[in-house]
Amino acid sequence: MNWHRLIEVVRLEGLQLTAQHLELVGISLSIAIAVAIPVGILVTRPPFNKWSLQILAFLNTAQGVPSLAVVAIFLPIMGIGRVPSLFALTIYALLPIARNVIAGIEGVDPDVLEAARGMGMSRGRVLTRIELPLALPVIIAGVQTSAVLTVGTATLAHLIAGGGLGRLIFSGISMHRPDYIIAGSLMTAALAILIDQVIGLIHRWISARYSG
Amino acid sequence: MRSLRYFVNNTDRILGYAGEHAVLILMAVVMAVLVWVSVGILIRNNRRMARGVLGIASLIMSVPSVALYGILVTIPGLGLSRQSAVLALVLYAMLPIIRNVYVALNGVDAAIMENARGMGMSARRILFRVQLPLATPVILAGVRVSVVMMVGIATLAVFIGERNLGVLIQQGLVRTRSDMIIVGAVLVSAFAIGIDYLFSKLEHLLVSPGIRGEAA
Amino acid sequence: MIRFKNVTKRYPGMVRSAVDGLSLEVNQGETCVFVGPSGCGKTTTLKMVNRIFEPTSGEILVNGENILSQDQDTLRQGIGYVIQKTGLFPHYTVFENVATVPRLLGWDHQRINSRVHELLRLVGLDPDENAHKYPRELSGGQSQRVGVARALAADPPVMLMDEPFGAVDPITRTQLQNEFLTLQQKVRKTICFVTHDIDEAIKMGNRIAIMNNGRLVQYDTPEKLLLAPADDFVAEFIGSDRSLKVLSLLPVPKVLKRQFRVVKETAELETVRASFDATERNRLVIEDENSNVVGYVTRGDAGKASSARGWNRFIKPFPTTLPPEATLRDALAVMLQHDVGAIPVMEHTRKFLGMVYLDDIRSYVGEAYQESEPEPAGEGAPS
Known part of the structure; x- marks a missing residue:
């Protein structure tokens, strides 16, 4: 492989595509967090909490739907381009976050909740002071999973003309250009690992503050 | 409706894709279980080694699947081949399987371990008669997670030459044929859910009734 | 071993x-x-x-x-x-x-x-x-x-x-x-x-x-x-309750008074009076033909009786009894419960073995401590 050509690919297209990729991930992940956390909390409140376990099971199953299918399924309705890509990515990113919000809150020790209620804390206060802080590690883990998945799924946006690093990989495969494949793959992988690590750091920082 | 018609008209072709899908998954699962369960057993008493192995595994886990396929096909000797596809799936199974094996083997109640030793069971016997049977539900859960994941990731292997259910989605995308996309998406999802169900039955077969339903 | x-x-x-x-x-x-x-x-x-x-x-x-x-x-x-x-x-x-x-x-x-x-x-x-x-x-x-x-x-x-x-x-x-x-x-x-x-x-x-x-x-x-x-x-x-604990280790026979006058219920009043004359104790244990304990008679009651067999109506049953494997702790508990100072000990066949007295328990334990503890050191430190 020609290292010179690899660097050239990164310089000419890679940086711009990375920016595009980050934008796809950033926007869809932000919307997903903004939607999934309130929805997840809502599901654990009455009257919905009766079905929270079933909803959790459904979300787990839905996670089995392949990313390629999610990206493809909106094509007939929404066509191609940036907006359908963002839509598909957001939907896919919602699942792990919502699942972990529900699982995290449901996982809080019932004795702790009873103690909190017994001390006269209101439901709202129990949520903000007890349930959410205790569920936070699980919720952040969900965001982490979701972010890594979204970085990967965003490579598929290329297939519906949504841009991103997928372009380098897919054109590399079809044109038999290993330099393209390697450049695209390594940059995507690096991006995913980086985001994973950053969220991991944020996680540690937050949990250190809470436990300290 | 159109999707149903497409399915009926192309049953043979679709069954062929499903067969390919199943073969790929089966090869990957067998290999992943053999290799990663053994690795998990080997590192069970070495915390530093375990931390290193699990670190590598979680790094691999965070590499997007298209990127991993991309990296593997550029490796001489692998290329656009089934080996690349199988290897990618096996690599993704590394974290869930090894982690669960390691955690479950070390999670066996200290009192049980002490009694096993106190009765004069050898380390080998303790591993095979006590630790592994007790760890089975958790190990199975790890395998289950990885297999369900594999089913989805395998669809992307169509871009490196596999001819499985992913072909329907990929061709649907290229030709803007929603019926093909839907058939592909539904079948792959059904495949994943079916395997999930299969594993819940497997638990009944492999796990002692004394501890059934405690993990997974 | x-x-x-x-x-x-x-x-x-x-x-x-x-x-x-x-x-x-x-x-x-x-x-x-x-x-x-x-x-x-x-x-x-x-x-x-x-x-x-x-x-x-x-x-x-x-x-x-x-x-x-x-x-x-x-x-x-x-x-x-x-x-x-x-x-x-x-x-x-x-x-x-x-x-x-x-x-x-x-x-x-x-x-x-x-x-x-x-x-x-x-x-x-x-x-x-x-x-x-x-x-x-x-x-x-x-x-x-x-x-x-x-x-x-x-x-x-x-x-x-x-x-x-x-x-x-x-x-x-x-x-x-x-x-x-x-x-x-x-x-x-x-x-x-x-x-x-x-x-x-x-x-x-x-x-x-x-x-x-x-x-x-x-x-x-x-x-x-x-x-x-x-x-x-x-x-x-x-x-500090070790003296109580020691009681549960000592079986009743250790303090049993065995030399006790036992009279058959079929005996004449004369025999009863003679038995009281021969002892300092104020009670006689009464048993039936088969040597089963039926109760006791007090010295005072025996004095009130007049006819040869009329004394029988003064026989009172014991409020409680103990088996020989009972411990001193059991004996003490039963004494406190029934507010009595003495309890008869008998076999399961109701054969009389002897009496346990509160005073005997007290002195036995006291002696035991004195024997093994010449100086009163380390006496039940408060916890």
Whole structure:
């Protein structure tokens, strides 16, 4: 492989595509967090909490739907381009976050909740002071999973003309250009690992503050 | 409706894709279980080694699947081949399987371990008669997670030459044929859910009734 | 049977030895209870016998043989082991749990089967009902019984028991203790037993080893321990109620007044009066033709009677009686409950054996203390 050509690919297209990729991930992940956390909390409140376990099971199953299918399924309705890509990515990113919000809150020790209620804390206060802080590690883990998945799924946006690093990989495969494949793959992988690590750091920082 | 018609008209072709899908998954699962369960057993008493192995595994886990396929096909000797596809799936199974094996083997109640030793069971016997049977539900859960994941990731292997259910989605995308996309998406999802169900039955077969339903 | 010779155990990174120069001998068929506050080294001592921990220095001999010269697994297969959390294998049935060691020893099916059934019956579990249950289907008390059966499976001469009844409720614990004492009468194992509960130690042990800070403070029979604590630590550990505890170790016959005038209910009044003349006591025990006790007559009442047999109507039944295996503690409790100063002791056949008097209990215990405690040192320090 020609290292010179690899660097050239990164310089000419890679940086711009990375920016595009980050934008796809950033926007869809932000919307997903903004939607999934309130929805997840809502599901654990009455009257919905009766079905929270079933909803959790459904979300787990839905996670089995392949990313390629999610990206493809909106094509007939929404066509191609940036907006359908963002839509598909957001939907896919919602699942792990919502699942972990529900699982995290449901996982809080019932004795702790009873103690909190017994001390006269209101439901709202129990949520903000007890349930959410205790569920936070699980919720952040969900965001982490979701972010890594979204970085990967965003490579598929290329297939519906949504841009991103997928372009380098897919054109590399079809044109038999290993330099393209390697450049695209390594940059995507690096991006995913980086985001994973950053969220991991944020996680540690937050949990250190809470436990300290 | 159109999707149903497409399915009926192309049953043979679709069954062929499903067969390919199943073969790929089966090869990957067998290999992943053999290799990663053994690795998990080997590192069970070495915390530093375990931390290193699990670190590598979680790094691999965070590499997007298209990127991993991309990296593997550029490796001489692998290329656009089934080996690349199988290897990618096996690599993704590394974290869930090894982690669960390691955690479950070390999670066996200290009192049980002490009694096993106190009765004069050898380390080998303790591993095979006590630790592994007790760890089975958790190990199975790890395998289950990885297999369900594999089913989805395998669809992307169509871009490196596999001819499985992913072909329907990929061709649907290229030709803007929603019926093909839907058939592909539904079948792959059904495949994943079916395997999930299969594993819940497997638990009944492999796990002692004394501890059934405690993990997974 | 089990001999500790100057055994020391030091854990890496610890300044103090967990066990420091321990020497003692557990006789065949006896139960030695190791007791002391947490961190005193009692559990470490126990677990060195089956080499869960290895001694840093010194020797442990089981049946005259140094345990370090034996194969570790073979040694352990020959030592029954019961721990607090039972450690039953949750994936094995009760049968399989009990069969663990026999299987290790390669017994044939027939022998294992009959042995497991025998053992389950021995610990009071119906084999047909329980053999195929899994541990999670058992109550705490049943689990402990299975744990004991499992430890006895290969009929090991030695048993190690680490707080075996620590995890069950007080009522079940008492029941298990009693059952185990009965069981030990039959099996006569050499037992090392660890507990932090001095009452359990007194109840279960033939000898008690009190430990503190890794050292053996006193090794004695429960009676000696209670009557003559070696130092302030032991006295305090036993508790200020040790004089009460010692009562539960002493059987009633120790203070029984046997020289008692017994009169048949068919006797003439003259005989009754003669009997009163011959004794200082104010009561006569009356029995029937078959030597069964029917009650007593007081001196005053006997004086009121006039006809030869009319005295019979003054016979009063005893409000309560004691069997000969009762302890002084039982006697005292019954006396307080019925507000009496004396209780007759009789066989189950109602044959009269003698009387226990409150005063005799008081003086017997007092004398015992004086004998073993020339100076009133270390008297029941307040806790």
